[in-house]
Amino acid sequence: MTSEKHPLLEKFTEQIQHCTRCGFCQAHCPVFGATGRPALNARGKMLLLKEVLAGKLELNQELVDSLFQCTTCASCATNCPSGVDVPAIIKAARQEMVGLGTCHPAFSGMNQVLDDYDNIYAEDEPEDFDRERGKQAEVVYFIGCVGQYREEDATEAALDLLDHLEVDYTLIDEVCCSGVLEDVGFSIKPALAEKNIERILATGAKTLVTGCPYCYRTFNGKEIYAPLREAGLEILHFSQFLARQDLGVSTDLKVTYHDPCDLGRHCGIYEEPRKTIKALAPNFVEMPSNHANALCCGAGGGVRGAYAKNSLAMARKRLAEVEEVGADILLTECNSCVHNLANAKLRAQKFQVMTTAQFIMELLED
Amino acid sequence: MDQRDKEAIREIVGEDHFSDELIDLVSYSYDSSDHDHRPDCAAYPADSEQISRIMQLANERGFAVVPRGAGTSLAGSAVPINGGLVLDMVRMNRILDIRIPDRQVVVQPGVVYAALQKALAPSGFCFPPDPASGKVCTLGGNVATNAGGIRGAKYGVTRDYVLALEVVLPDGRIMHTGTKCMKSASGLDLTRMFVGSEGVLGVITEITLKINPMPTASRTALASFETLRQAGQAVTDIMHSGILPSVLEIMEENTIRVLRENYGADLPDVAALLLVETDGYTDAEAEYGMQKVVAAFAANQAKTVSQAKDRAEAEKLWAIRRAAGSVAGGLRPNNLSEDVTVPISKVPDLLEGIQKLMEGHKYPFVIFGHAGDGNLHPKIMFDGSDPEQVKEVHQIAEQMFKLTCGLGGTLTGEHGIGLAKAPYMRLEHEEMAMEMMRLLKRTLDPNNVLNPGKMALDD
Numbered sequence: 147m148t149s150e151k152h153p154l155l156e157k158f159t160e161q162i163q164h165c166t167r168c169g170f171c172q173a174h175c176p177v178f179g180a181t182g183r184p185a186l187n188a189r190g191k192m193l194l195l196k197e198v199l200a201g202k203l204e205l206n207q208e209l210v211d212s213l214f215q216c217t218t219c220a221s222c223a224t225n226c227p228s229g230v231d232v233p234a235i236i237k238a239a240r241q242e243m244v245g246l247g248t249c250h251p252a253f254s255g256m257n258q259v260l261d262d263y264d265n266i267y268a269e270d271e272p273e274d275f276d277r278e279r280g281k282q283a284e285v286v287y288f289i290g291c292v293g294q295y296r297e298e299d300a301t302e303a304a305l306d307l308l309d310h311l312e313v314d315y316t317l318i319d320e321v322c323c324s325g326v327l328e329d330v331g332f333s334i335k336p337a338l339a340e341k342n343i344e345r346i347l348a349t350g351a352k353t354l355v356t357g358c359p360y361c362y363r364t365f366n367g368k369e370i371y372a373p374l375r376e377a378g379l380e381i382l383h384f385s386q387f388l389a390r391q392d393l394g395v396s397t398d399l400k401v402t403y404h405d406p407c408d409l410g411r412h413c414g415i416y417e418e419p420r421k422t423i424k425a426l427a428p429n430f431v432e433m434p435s436n437h438a439n440a441l442c443c444g445a446g447g448g449v450r451g452a453y454a455k456n457s458l459a460m461a462r463k464r465l466a467e468v469e470e471v472g473a474d475i476l477l478t479e480c481n482s483c484v485h486n487l488a489n490a491k492l493r494a495q496k497f498q499v500m501t502t503a504q505f506i507m508e509l510l511e512d
Numbered sequence: 513m514d515q516r517d518k519e520a521i522r523e524i525v526g527e528d529h530f531s532d533e534l535i536d537l538v539s540y541s542y543d544s545s546d547h548d549h550r551p552d553c554a555a556y557p558a559d560s561e562q563i564s565r566i567m568q569l570a571n572e573r574g575f576a577v578v579p580r581g582a583g584t585s586l587a588g589s590a591v592p593i594n595g596g597l598v599l600d601m602v603r604m605n606r607i608l609d610i611r612i613p614d615r616q617v618v619v620q621p622g623v624v625y626a627a628l629q630k631a632l633a634p635s636g637f638c639f640p641p642d643p644a645s646g647k648v649c650t651l652g653g654n655v656a657t658n659a660g661g662i663r664g665a666k667y668g669v670t671r672d673y674v675l676a677l678e679v680v681l682p683d684g685r686i687m688h689t690g691t692k693c694m695k696s697a698s699g700l701d702l703t704r705m706f707v708g709s710e711g712v713l714g715v716i717t718e719i720t721l722k723i724n725p726m727p728t729a730s731r732t733a734l735a736s737f738e739t740l741r742q743a744g745q746a747v748t749d750i751m752h753s754g755i756l757p758s759v760l761e762i763m764e765e766n767t768i769r770v771l772r773e774n775y776g777a778d779l780p781d782v783a784a785l786l787l788v789e790t791d792g793y794t795d796a797e798a799e800y801g802m803q804k805v806v807a808a809f810a811a812n813q814a815k816t817v818s819q820a821k822d823r824a825e826a827e828k829l830w831a832i833r834r835a836a837g838s839v840a841g842g843l844r845p846n847n848l849s850e851d852v853t854v855p856i857s858k859v860p861d862l863l864e865g866i867q868k869l870m871e872g873h874k875y876p877f878v879i880f881g882h883a884g885d886g887n888l889h890p891k892i893m894f895d896g897s898d899p900e901q902v903k904e905v906h907q908i909a910e911q912m913f914k915l916t917c918g919l920g921g922t923l924t925g926e927h928g929i930g931l932a933k934a935p936y937m938r939l940e941h942e943e944m945a946m947e948m949m950r951l952l953k954r955t956l957d958p959n960n961v962l963n964p965g966k967m968a969l970d971d
Contacts, residue, residue, distance in 0.1 A: 163845040163896075166838075167544045169584050173626070173647040182556075182602040184583060185539035193538055203538070212535040227838035 152198065152205065154238040154245075159199055161235060164228045165192040171222035171232070176442040177215055177449070180459035185212050188222035188232045195239055205243050213239050214250040215456070217449045218329050219407040219442035236447075240331030252452035253330040260335050264321035266291040273298050275305055275317065283316035286351040287384075288342075288365075290358025291322050292481040300481050303504040304357055304384060310510060311391055315355070318345040323371075325364030330448045339370045346374060353380045355387045359408035359415075359480045366413075383409060385479040388502065389418035393426060395509040401427035402473035404464065404487065405440035406480030419479050422502055426509065427475075433467040441467065443478075445486035461490030468497055477502045513552040513575045513596060520573075521555050521597060524565045529556040529603070540580065540598040544645075546846070546896065547588035547931045551578065554598040560680050560717035563599065567715070568684035570597070570961040578963050579711040581622065581653030584645040586849060587930030589657060589710045593965040599715065601652050607631050608718070616675065616692065618720050621652020638726040640667035643926070644837075652716050658708030660926035665884025666756040666791075667724070669926065671707045678718035679706055682957035692720060705952070710928050711963040713956050727791035730758070731802035732826035735814040736782040740764065742812045743784035744860030747883045749808035750788070751856060755801040759789035760884030764863055767836050767878040775839045777832045782815055784863075786883065787833050789826075833880070837891065840878040846896035848905050852916040853887040853925030865915045866890050869908060875901075887925035913939050929967045937968040 150156065171188035172178050178187040185194075191212055197203040218233040226232070243249060259268045272294055287308060293301040308315050321342055324335045346354055354374065356362040362383040365371045374381065403423055409415045416437045424430045435441045444450065444460025465487060468476045476499045478484055488499045500508075522530045531537075532553040541548045552575070557563045570577045576596030583590050592598055605622035612635050619628060625646040628639055642661030643649055649659065655677070660669035676690030690696070690703035706714055737743040743762060750757060763771075763785045771777040779785065786809070790801030802819070809817050820826035841847045854862045863879055870877050870892075881888035892908060894901040913923055917939045924933055937946060946968070953960075953969040964970060 160845065164842065166841060166847075167542055168645065169544060169582055169648050170645065172582060173624075182600075182605075183536070183539075184600075185533075185535040187539075190535065190539040193542055194535060197538060203534075208534040211533070228841060229838075 152242045155195065155199065155235075155242050158235045158238055161230050162192055162195050162199060165189065165196070165230050166228050167193070168227060170225060170227060174221040174225045174439070176217060176219060176221070176444055176460040176463065177456060179441070179463055180444065180456050186215050188226075188230075191216065191232070191236060192230065195235065205239070205246055205248060207248050210243070210248065210250050213243065214253060214330070215449060215453050217407070217442050217444060217446035217460070219446055220411040221407075221439070221442060224411055224438050237329055240329075244331035249331055250452045253332070253448050256330065256448065256451065257327055257332040260322055260324055260327065260338065264338065265295060266322050266326070267295045269295050275302060277305060277317050279317045279319055280345060280349060281316045282350050283314050284351060285313055285315035285353045285355055286346050286349050287315050287317055288320055288346070288354060288356045288358075288361055289317065290356060290361045290481065292485055293357045294320070297481040297485050300484055300501045300504055301357060303501065303507040306507050307503045316349050316351070318349065320345065323361045323364040325360055325368060326448065334364070334368060334370050336370060343371065343373050346379070347377055351379065353382060355382050355384055357384050357481060359383055359406050359413070360482070363408055363412055383415060383479065385409065385415065385419040385422065385502065389421045393422070393506055395506060396426050396428070397509055398429055399427065399474040400429045400431055400472060401475045401477060401505075402431050402433050402468060402471055404433070404443065404476060404478040404483055405437060406478055406483045407440075407442050407446055409479055410440055411438055419502060423477055426506065431471045431473055433471055435467060443483040443486045445482045450486055457486060458490045461486045465491055465495060469495060473497055475500070475505060477505055513573075517569070517573050517575055518553055520569050521553065521566060524562050524569070525555045525557055529558070530554070540583075540592065540600070543583040543585040543588060543590040545586050545588040545591065545930065545932055547591045547593070549591055549593045550595060551592040551598045552595050554600055556600050556603045558603050560678060560686050563680040563715050563717060564684045564686055566597070566599070567680055567682060567961070571683055571959050574959065575961065576964050577961055579652070579656070579715045581650030581656070582624070582645070582648045584649045584653065585657065585930055586851075586927040587924065587932040589928050589930035589963075589966060591931060593931060601650065604717065610635070612637060614692070615694065615723055616720055617723055618718065619651050620718060621650060621655070621716050623651045625649050625651060625654060632723060633726070636726050637723045639673065639721055640724050641670045641673065651719055651721070655707055655716055655719055656709060656711050657928040658926070660885070660887065662761065662882060663758050664882055664887065665760050666758045671704060673722040674703055674707050674719065675722055676720035677703050677706055677716055679714035679716055681714050682959075682962040687714070690720065694722070708928070710930060710966050712953060712966055712969060714962070725793070727758070728793055729795045729798040730789055730791040730826070731798045732787070732789045732820040732829055733802060733805060733809070733817060734829050735786045735788075735809040735817045736780045737784045737786070737812065738815055739783050740860050740863055742814070743786055746786060746808045746812040746814065747859060748857060749811055750805055753804040753808060755790065755804045757788050757801065757805060757884055758791040759787065760882070761787040761833055761880065762859065762863070762883035763787070763833070763836060763880040764867070764878070766876070767840065767880045770840050770843070770876075770878055771832055771836060774842070775832070775835050779832070780816055787829060836878065836880050837889070840876070840891050840893065843876045844893035844895055846894055848892045848894070848909055850890050850909065850912065851887060851925045851927045852890065852912060852921060852923065853885070854916060854919045854921035856883070856886045858919045858921065859883050859886055859888065861919055862888055862916060862921065865919075866912055869911050869915065873904070873908065875905065882925075885925070886921070910936065931966060934966065934968040
């Protein structure tokens, strides 16, 4: 059933055929959960691609609202009885579509922005957070676009915490890692990667700590960032770094934790964030869906930008679980999750949404 | 269907609850079977009133209407084989009433099975039929297909729990059947006529179900046997022993080998495994049942018997059984998965008969299933891109259906007839019974607008 028209997609022919259409992914897909529309579920997407490979359908604009509406949260793949790697297939399909000139405008816009700017928001002036940049230090703290331009308070808290812990760190004149472009059909920008690599290595740091789980994935996994790893740099997400620290604060508040997809399902980092949180909050409670089964916040895969209404609906489903367990505080370790969850929170929902660093700084200041 | 029809449907359900977008049409072309056909459009009705108007329109305009839950049918029951309109019941997903003192719930058809279980759990109650697709399948689909599951041996199937229904008839009239009482001897049983009707007689829009207190104790054991006959006799002995196991599963040698080689399961090289659960409301009750089971194992020379010491150990045994289908399915791109069912005492005959049928064929196959209610799941793996293989596998299936019916069995224990088994209906049902089914269909749906092409009722 190969059409030999779509080489990137055809690599996954066998995987796509292995989808038995059982539909079990509907129980886990956040997009289906928010919309109730099976065409947007993983099975719906696999059916489209099966027909594309069979030559019954064209990879054209009519398929965009399904194939580009996926947060790549990987909960379908985690729970698929047939072991279909849906996120990898979706990425390949998007790359094929972009190659054919078919794309959601939000994603082509994102790619264009990173041709013209150093960050995903097309902002001219980065916040400097009153910290020195590019100095010699043991640790480089890499903020990421969301922390730099949208969740400045979260970043401020992370940096204050590093100061409090007397960590020898520096910021750099960072640019977007551009890893997310691969998720939405494009490629990492070599020019941006080179700048980051050069500036990180110039500090002589031994450890690179990222505030953003996606940057962590990119630096750790992408070929273009191999020079960082070859230089012997230890690459950590901030939650892993924090798990090694003695924080010396505690709270009686009921605290829960949202697993960011990029940290949890994509990197297997579940326990380090919990280690930190449980140490400071004995009254820790898990939400009904947690660890590998955690609901997605709805922000990933470019969905927040392209399908804002559904993205917020997904976040609201997640927040309903916070209410269900009666937590006072929802912590997470991803600025993008914080951003979407905080935006979606209703006034009537009295709990607070923040990063672990923000919460620790609040406790320290009290 | 033309634009005028689509406009009329839009007007009934509202613009936001109608689609003729390609992505939706592709999605609604399929269910979990190997069949597919494009519908013309899809609608997401909010209530029975809207469905009633749609059915009236369908009769006036002559288009097909296919109700759909989660689309998990393994028989093609949800495939719109004549095109037309797919009615996705996803919006009718409210649990309307939970009446613990009456041991009843009232639900809309789009409620997911697992959502009902979650809602009942705090009260210590459950809806016992336990379909494998429970985390996604809908109760409307369960009723329409008379869904069963792994606990059928003790708790029966969906049919045993449906008390009353609201149904939109094919001509648009709204009918209420049954009773909200636990017993009733009043009139013909219209409720049961719709259970398992696969959406050919009416659109189910409200369901009253019996519920049970959830058993709080269980015991699980796995036994291996050198011969199929020993395992079969152990099942017979358990049935004679005066207890009802909540689960009694059998796996034959191919399943065991696949699980050992492709899943790393630590299983002996034997002809059959029995996985048994007993349950109850006290530990003593569950333990009493398990003692009877273990005695039946011993009396039939079980090679090994492992009893789970706690829930975690039981879960390990269950994980092996649950993996069987998907691990075997992964051996080839496609598989034919059936649910042939025979009287419990005939299970060994059916197992041996299928093994014999497969002799000389190149296809990997496994057989496992619910020995406690006679329902087996033979699964034959093949490559669907090769027309020769497709043809041959379907020939094997036909022989398997003949074998099953020859043993006094039924084509389908729980998946339904749909499109997949429609050609074989006459192997099981005599001509008079077929004519009575067609007469019912024609009487209720003279224009054949509701889920046409299913169950060989159009012939």
